[in-house]
Amino acid sequence: TNIYNSIIKAKAENRKLLAILLDPDKIVWENLEYLIQKINQSPATHVFIGGSHVQNNILDELIVRLKESFPFRGRGALPIVLFPGNSSQISAKADAILFLSLISGRNPDYLIEHQVNAVPILKKTQLEIISTGYILIESGNETAVSRVSETKPLDRNNSDYATHTAQAGEMLGHKLIYLEAGSGAKQAVPFEMIEKVSNNIEIPLIVGGGIIDLQGIQKAYEAGADLVVIGTAFENDPNFFEYQEQKSKIVNHHSTI
Numbered sequence: 001t002n003i004y005n006s007i008i009k010a011k012a013e014n015r016k017l018l019a020i021l022l023d024p025d026k027i028v029w030e031n032l033e034y035l036i037q038k039i040n041q042s043p044a045t046h047v048f049i050g051g052s053h054v055q056n057n058i059l060d061e062l063i064v065r066l067k068e069s070f071p072f073r074g075r076g077a078l079p080i081v082l083f084p085g086n087s088s089q090i091s092a093k094a095d096a097i098l099f100l101s102l103i104s105g106r107n108p109d110y111l112i113e114h115q116v117n118a119v120p121i122l123k124k125t126q127l128e129i130i131s132t133g134y135i136l137i138e139s140g141n142e143t144a145v146s147r148v149s150e151t152k153p154l155d156r157n158n159s160d161y162a163t164h165t166a167q168a169g170e171m172l173g174h175k176l177i178y179l180e181a182g183s184g185a186k187q188a189v190p191f192e193m194i195e196k197v198s199n200n201i202e203i204p205l206i207v208g209g210g211i212i213d214l215q216g217i218q219k220a221y222e223a224g225a226d227l228v229v230i231g232t233a234f235e236n237d238p239n240f241f242e243y244q245e246q247k248s249k250i251v252n253h254h255s256t257i
């Protein structure tokens with residue numbers, strides 16, 4: 001319960017968390033050292049690993065490589081958390097797994113079938129298992145989550161229904177709620193929805209999908225996200241956090257003139 005407890009603690013202290021999402025399928029292995037260096041220099045507090053079609057052998061290798069490189073950073077090793085698309089994407093080498101149930105959808109495979117199939121694999125690992133209610137929100141384009149899970153995302157204009165879904169997830173015993181617009185979403189989860197959901201649950205709230213700049217991260221935090229996930233933006237440009245930092249300095253500078 002190490003990693004979950006640290007998320008709870010951060011929430012209690014109002015320390016916001018940031019995860020970089022790595023998709024093993026999209027990693028350019030020749031650039032891995034560079035990528036790791038950029039992760040180490042970034043403000044990330046967690047690394048999430050997942051994708052829609054990942055194969056096991058590269059999953060293990062990626063995590064081993066990351067782990068070899070993380071202990072050298074000043075503030076300690078970054079926790080590596082699996083964010084699996086299905087039961088074959090489990091590696092004993094990670095620290096924890098978001099044990100997801102797609103509670104926005106009505107496809108039993110992603111509500112319970114994959115989870116049942118994952119048990120024999122999980123039982124052979126020491127992974128910390130974090131039960132997560134996973135809620136997909138309509139994003140203006142079809143995302144891989146929706147396509148692969150064959151489920152309909154929730155209406156982005158109906159914050160009440162999303163909130164009831166999150167509350168049902170909490171009542172069912174999930175330890176986290178993840179509001180997801182989908183990787184590469186055109187539109188991120190609406191801030192108003194983040195606000196309503198976070199005001200109505202006690203457990204920590206993760207928000208991700210389609211967040212592409214510092215302002216998007218900041219606004220998600222202000223709306224009540226406890227942890228923000230950045231995938232595509234960092235994948236497209238490993239200097240993402242440096243540029244964003246410079247940009248925000250410029251903005252702040254101008255606003256004080």
Ligand code: 1GP
Pocket residue numbers: 021180181182183184185207208209210211229230231232233
């Ligand atoms: C996807 O929420 C994550 O599951 C991150 O999405 O790739 O759009 O940042 P992006």
